[in-house]
Each structure stands twice: as C-alpha cells, then as structure tokens.
Amino acid sequence: MKTYKKGIGYKYLSETKYFRDRPFIDDIGMVVSPPLYKAYPHAQKITLPAPDFPSSDLWKVITRRRSYRHFTRNPLTLEELAILLWAGQGITSPQGYRTAPSAGALYPIETYLVINRVQDIPAGIYHFNVANFFLEE
Numbered sequence: 001m002k003t004y005k006k007g008i009g010y011k012y013l014s015e016t017k018y019f020r021d022r023p024f025i026d027d028i029g030m031v032v033s034p035p036l037y038k039a040y041p042h043a044q045k046i047t048l049p050a051p052d053f054p055s056s057d058l059w060k061v062i063t064r065r066r067s068y069r070h071f072t073r074n075p076l077t078l079e080e081l082a083i084l085l086w087a088g089q090g091i092t093s094p095q096g097y098r099t100a101p102s103a104g105a106l107y108p109i110e111t112y113l114v115i116n117r118v119q120d121i122p123a124g125i126y127h128f129n130v131a132n133f134f135l136e137e
Helices: 008-016 058-064 078-089
Strands: 024-026 029-031 045-047 112-115 124-129 134-136
Touching: none
Parallel strands: none
Antiparallel strands: 024 029, 045 134, 112 124, 124 134
C-alpha cells in the first residue's frame, strides 16, 4: 500500500467522495440528491433559438478584447441573448457538463435575468432553464 493511502487525509477524501451517478448513503440512510436542473413547470416559457456562433479566430478575439463603458440603447436580439446564456451555462455534453466549471459537476448556480431591453421579451425577471434552453417567467 502506498504511504499516502495510510494517512487521515486520504481516508477523509475516500469516505466523503461524491459520485454523481449513485446515491450518497451515510449512517442514517440515503441522502436524496436534489434534481439536476431547476425548473418552474407552471411558469410561462420563452423558447430561445439554438445558438448560432459567429466564426472567429480565437487568438484575434483575445488580442482585440477590451472593456467598454459606452453602451448602446439598442436592445439585444433574442439570438444574442441565447449566445450569452449558452456561453455562461450551456450544456456541452450528454452527461450534462456545461460551459462553466463546477466542482464535482454539481452546478449549484442558477441563472436569473432581469431583462429590460431584449427584443420580443417583456421586461421582467426570468429563470434560465438550462436543460430545455428556455426562459421561465
């Protein structure tokens, strides 16, 4: 047996390791996992278009990146909003992995939007339903 496997740190990591594909069981029984995706089934839904990514050279994008403090009053299009939401939390694999990193692939963050100026969407507060790629009002 390797020396590190004898230590208390290894024992702690082994006994508290999370496995996404099986339930957690402790001395008082099984701990029920929350659902992988939050949803509001009775909320009004706004379907987002599939992101259509503009072709670009990554290195050009990186070298041209700047922060701007002068914003336009023009509303975002639904397509632009879809690309931003996908870039922040989009699902990238059948296993449910996303564009944003997450320890243990648990993704504890939910995305809520306060929309003021997006074409064809009334101002309001919305939840981004990651699994189905739509907004819930």
